Amino acid sequence: MQIMRRRAAAACLLAVVTVSVTGCSSDSGEGSDGDKIAGVGSGDGSPTPSTSASAEGNGPTFDFPSGLSVTVDRDSTGDAAKDAVLRDVAYSAQANIEAFALGNDQSANINRYFAGPAFTYWTKQVAEFKKDGLTLTGEYRYYKFEVTDIANSKTAAVRYCEDQSKAYSMEIKSKKVLRTKPSDKSFVLYTLQAQKDSAGDWQVTQQNWNKGDASCVQG
Numbered sequence: 422m423q424i425m426r427r428r429a430a431a432a433c434l435l436a437v438v439t440v441s442v443t444g445c446s447s448d449s450g451e452g453s454d455g456d457k458i459a460g461v462g463s464g465d466g467s468p469t470p471s472t473s474a475s476a477e478g479n480g481p482t483f484d485f486p487s488g489l490s491v492t493v494d495r496d497s498t499g500d501a502a503k504d505a506v507l508r509d510v511a512y513s514a515q516a517n518i519e520a521f522a523l524g525n526d527q528s529a530n531i532n533r534y535f536a537g538p539a540f541t542y543w544t545k546q547v548a549e550f551k552k553d554g555l556t557l558t559g560e561y562r563y564y565k566f567e568v569t570d571i572a573n574s575k576t577a578a579v580r581y582c583e584d585q586s587k588a589y590s591m592e593i594k595s596k597k598v599l600r601t602k603p604s605d606k607s608f609v610l611y612t613l614q615a616q617k618d619s620a621g622d623w624q625v626t627q628q629n630w631n632k633g634d635a636s637c638v639q640g
Contacts, residue, residue, distance in 0.1 A: 481512055481530045483519050488591075489557050491515050494564040503568040506577045509534060509623035510615060514563050514583070517543055524551035536616070536624040558598055559588040565637065569612075576616045577623065582637035583609040610634035 485491060493511045497504055516530035525531075526547035535543060562584040570578040586603040614627040 480508070481516065481533065483515050483530065484523060485519060486522050486556060486558070488559070489518070489522055490560050491518050492560065492562045494562065495566045498568070502571060502574060506568050506571065506579060506615060506623050507566045510579050510581065510613070510625065511563060511566065513615075513625045514581070514611075518557065518561055520544075520547045521550050522557040524556065526551070533622055534624055535626075536618065537626040539613070539625045539628050542628075554593050555590045555599075556593050557588065558591040561585060561588045574617065576614065578612070578614055580610065580612045582634075583611060584637075584639065585609065605633040605638045608633060608637040608639060610637045 483491070491514075493515065495507055495511050498507070512530070513534035516528065516534045520526060520528045520531045520543070524547065526544040531540070531543065531547075563581055564584070565580075565582040567580050568577055569580055584607065586607040589601070590599045591597065592599070610631045612629045612631075613625050615623045615625050618624050
Protein backbone atom coordinates (compact mmCIF):
# COMPACT_ATOMS: atom_id res chain seq x y z
CA MET A 422 0.00 0.00 0.00
CA GLN A 423 -5.67 5.21 -2.88
CA ILE A 424 -4.75 8.66 -3.83
CA MET A 425 -2.60 10.54 -1.38
CA ARG A 426 -4.36 13.47 0.19
CA ARG A 427 -2.09 16.32 1.14
CA ARG A 428 0.40 16.36 4.01
CA ALA A 429 -2.24 16.63 6.73
CA ALA A 430 -3.46 13.13 5.91
CA ALA A 431 -0.23 11.60 4.70
CA ALA A 432 0.55 9.80 7.95
CA CYS A 433 -2.60 7.68 7.79
CA LEU A 434 -3.54 7.33 4.13
CA LEU A 435 -1.01 4.62 3.38
CA ALA A 436 -1.81 2.53 6.42
CA VAL A 437 -2.58 -0.56 4.36
CA VAL A 438 0.09 -0.02 1.79
CA THR A 439 3.40 -1.63 2.48
CA VAL A 440 4.78 1.83 2.87
CA SER A 441 2.17 2.54 5.45
CA VAL A 442 2.69 4.71 8.44
CA THR A 443 1.90 2.93 11.65
CA GLY A 444 -0.75 3.29 14.27
CA CYS A 445 -3.25 5.37 12.31
CA SER A 446 -6.43 5.69 14.32
CA SER A 447 -8.72 6.35 11.39
CA ASP A 448 -9.16 4.93 7.90
CA SER A 449 -10.07 6.57 4.62
CA GLY A 450 -10.33 5.89 0.92
CA GLU A 451 -8.89 2.62 -0.33
CA GLY A 452 -7.03 2.27 2.94
CA SER A 453 -9.88 0.71 4.89
CA ASP A 454 -9.65 -2.69 6.56
CA GLY A 455 -9.93 -5.66 4.24
CA ASP A 456 -9.10 -3.58 1.18
CA LYS A 457 -7.83 -5.22 -1.95
CA ILE A 458 -6.56 -4.34 -5.38
CA ALA A 459 -9.48 -4.82 -7.69
CA GLY A 460 -8.81 -7.64 -10.09
CA VAL A 461 -5.73 -8.75 -8.28
CA GLY A 462 -5.33 -7.05 -6.03
CA SER A 463 15.39 11.51 -6.92
CA GLY A 464 16.08 14.55 -6.83
CA ASP A 465 17.80 16.91 -4.43
CA GLY A 466 17.11 16.07 -0.82
CA SER A 467 16.61 12.36 -1.41
CA PRO A 468 18.13 10.04 1.20
CA THR A 469 21.43 8.39 0.39
CA PRO A 470 20.82 4.68 -0.34
CA SER A 471 22.58 1.92 1.52
CA THR A 472 23.02 -1.40 -0.24
CA SER A 473 21.63 -4.64 1.16
CA ALA A 474 22.54 -7.72 -0.85
CA SER A 475 20.63 -10.98 -0.96
CA ALA A 476 22.38 -14.06 0.37
CA GLU A 477 20.36 -16.53 -1.74
CA GLY A 478 21.58 -17.55 -5.19
CA ASN A 479 20.75 -15.01 -7.86
CA GLY A 480 18.56 -13.03 -5.48
CA PRO A 481 18.23 -9.26 -5.82
CA THR A 482 20.19 -6.47 -4.22
CA PHE A 483 18.14 -3.86 -2.36
CA ASP A 484 19.07 -0.23 -1.82
CA PHE A 485 17.39 1.03 1.34
CA PRO A 486 17.93 4.64 2.47
CA SER A 487 19.93 5.24 5.62
CA GLY A 488 17.61 5.00 8.63
CA LEU A 489 15.33 2.39 7.04
CA SER A 490 15.59 -1.32 7.81
CA VAL A 491 13.59 -4.31 6.58
CA THR A 492 13.68 -7.62 8.44
CA VAL A 493 12.34 -10.89 7.05
CA ASP A 494 11.70 -13.78 9.47
CA ARG A 495 11.17 -16.77 7.21
CA ASP A 496 11.90 -20.37 8.11
CA SER A 497 12.29 -23.25 5.69
CA THR A 498 9.15 -25.35 5.19
CA GLY A 499 11.15 -28.41 4.16
CA ASP A 500 9.42 -28.29 0.76
CA ALA A 501 11.65 -26.89 -2.00
CA ALA A 502 8.74 -25.66 -4.15
CA LYS A 503 7.07 -23.82 -1.28
CA ASP A 504 10.38 -22.38 -0.09
CA ALA A 505 11.01 -20.94 -3.56
CA VAL A 506 7.60 -19.25 -3.55
CA LEU A 507 8.08 -17.79 -0.08
CA ARG A 508 11.60 -16.60 -0.90
CA ASP A 509 10.35 -14.58 -3.87
CA VAL A 510 7.27 -13.29 -2.06
CA ALA A 511 9.57 -12.03 0.69
CA TYR A 512 11.65 -10.35 -2.02
CA SER A 513 8.48 -8.72 -3.35
CA ALA A 514 7.75 -7.17 0.06
CA GLN A 515 11.28 -5.77 0.19
CA ALA A 516 11.06 -4.58 -3.41
CA ASN A 517 7.90 -2.66 -2.58
CA ILE A 518 9.49 -0.92 0.40
CA GLU A 519 12.57 -0.09 -1.68
CA ALA A 520 10.48 1.44 -4.47
CA PHE A 521 8.54 3.66 -2.08
CA ALA A 522 11.65 4.66 -0.13
CA LEU A 523 13.59 5.66 -3.24
CA GLY A 524 10.61 7.04 -5.17
CA ASN A 525 11.33 4.70 -8.07
CA ASP A 526 8.16 3.17 -9.49
CA GLN A 527 10.11 1.35 -12.21
CA SER A 528 12.87 -0.18 -10.12
CA ALA A 529 14.46 -3.41 -11.32
CA ASN A 530 13.14 -5.24 -8.27
CA ILE A 531 9.53 -4.11 -8.49
CA ASN A 532 9.57 -5.12 -12.16
CA ARG A 533 11.03 -8.47 -11.24
CA TYR A 534 8.67 -9.42 -8.42
CA PHE A 535 5.33 -7.86 -9.44
CA ALA A 536 3.17 -8.32 -12.52
CA GLY A 537 -0.34 -7.65 -13.78
CA PRO A 538 -2.80 -5.61 -11.69
CA ALA A 539 -0.55 -5.71 -8.60
CA PHE A 540 2.30 -4.15 -10.55
CA THR A 541 0.01 -1.46 -11.96
CA TYR A 542 -1.42 -0.63 -8.55
CA TRP A 543 1.84 -0.41 -6.63
CA THR A 544 3.73 1.58 -9.25
CA LYS A 545 0.92 4.13 -9.20
CA GLN A 546 1.14 4.36 -5.42
CA VAL A 547 4.91 4.84 -5.56
CA ALA A 548 4.49 7.71 -8.02
CA GLU A 549 1.89 9.38 -5.77
CA PHE A 550 4.09 8.97 -2.71
CA LYS A 551 7.06 10.56 -4.49
CA LYS A 552 4.84 13.39 -5.74
CA ASP A 553 3.96 14.15 -2.12
CA GLY A 554 7.67 14.51 -1.31
CA LEU A 555 7.73 11.56 1.07
CA THR A 556 10.07 8.67 1.80
CA LEU A 557 10.27 6.00 4.50
CA THR A 558 12.20 5.59 7.73
CA GLY A 559 12.21 3.23 10.69
CA GLU A 560 11.79 -0.54 10.76
CA TYR A 561 9.58 -2.94 8.82
CA ARG A 562 9.35 -6.61 9.74
CA TYR A 563 7.78 -9.51 7.84
CA TYR A 564 6.89 -12.85 9.39
CA LYS A 565 4.51 -15.83 9.41
CA PHE A 566 5.01 -16.68 5.74
CA GLU A 567 2.79 -19.50 4.55
CA VAL A 568 1.91 -21.06 1.20
CA THR A 569 -1.78 -21.88 1.40
CA ASP A 570 -2.07 -23.38 -2.08
CA ILE A 571 0.17 -24.24 -5.01
CA ALA A 572 -0.97 -25.56 -8.39
CA ASN A 573 0.97 -27.02 -11.32
CA SER A 574 4.17 -25.42 -9.99
CA LYS A 575 3.01 -22.23 -11.73
CA THR A 576 0.53 -20.48 -9.42
CA ALA A 577 0.44 -20.14 -5.66
CA ALA A 578 -1.52 -18.51 -2.85
CA VAL A 579 0.46 -17.01 0.03
CA ARG A 580 -0.11 -15.14 3.27
CA TYR A 581 2.28 -13.24 5.53
CA CYS A 582 2.30 -10.56 8.23
CA GLU A 583 3.82 -7.09 8.34
CA ASP A 584 4.82 -5.18 11.49
CA GLN A 585 4.72 -1.42 10.89
CA SER A 586 4.83 -0.41 14.54
CA LYS A 587 8.25 1.22 14.17
CA ALA A 588 7.93 2.43 10.57
CA TYR A 589 7.00 5.92 9.41
CA SER A 590 6.74 8.25 6.45
CA MET A 591 9.23 11.13 6.35
CA GLU A 592 9.25 14.39 4.44
CA ILE A 593 12.28 14.33 2.15
CA LYS A 594 13.11 18.03 2.21
CA SER A 595 12.53 18.79 5.88
CA LYS A 596 13.47 15.33 7.19
CA LYS A 597 10.39 15.57 9.41
CA VAL A 598 9.24 12.11 10.53
CA LEU A 599 5.45 11.74 10.47
CA ARG A 600 5.15 9.71 13.65
CA THR A 601 1.93 7.96 14.66
CA LYS A 602 0.97 5.94 17.70
CA PRO A 603 1.30 2.16 17.24
CA SER A 604 -1.87 0.10 17.59
CA ASP A 605 -3.22 -3.29 16.54
CA LYS A 606 -3.65 -1.80 13.06
CA SER A 607 0.12 -1.48 12.84
CA PHE A 608 0.04 -5.23 12.08
CA VAL A 609 -1.18 -6.21 8.63
CA LEU A 610 -2.11 -9.58 7.13
CA TYR A 611 -1.37 -9.83 3.41
CA THR A 612 -2.90 -12.54 1.22
CA LEU A 613 -1.83 -12.79 -2.39
CA GLN A 614 -1.65 -14.73 -5.60
CA ALA A 615 1.67 -15.32 -7.32
CA GLN A 616 2.71 -16.91 -10.57
CA LYS A 617 6.02 -18.12 -11.95
CA ASP A 618 7.38 -16.19 -14.93
CA SER A 619 9.53 -17.46 -17.78
CA ALA A 620 12.71 -16.61 -15.85
CA GLY A 621 11.62 -18.80 -12.94
CA ASP A 622 10.78 -15.96 -10.54
CA TRP A 623 7.51 -15.92 -8.60
CA GLN A 624 5.70 -12.63 -9.20
CA VAL A 625 2.87 -11.18 -7.12
CA THR A 626 -0.14 -10.57 -9.36
CA GLN A 627 -2.95 -10.04 -6.86
CA GLN A 628 -2.81 -8.76 -3.27
CA ASN A 629 -5.29 -8.17 -0.46
CA TRP A 630 -4.70 -6.98 3.10
CA ASN A 631 -6.36 -6.67 6.48
CA LYS A 632 -5.08 -4.32 9.19
CA GLY A 633 -5.21 -5.49 12.79
CA ASP A 634 -5.77 -9.13 11.86
CA ALA A 635 -5.59 -11.22 15.03
CA SER A 636 -3.20 -13.70 13.41
CA CYS A 637 -0.56 -10.96 12.97
CA VAL A 638 -0.99 -8.74 16.04
CA GLN A 639 1.92 -8.97 18.48
CA GLY A 640 2.53 -7.27 21.82
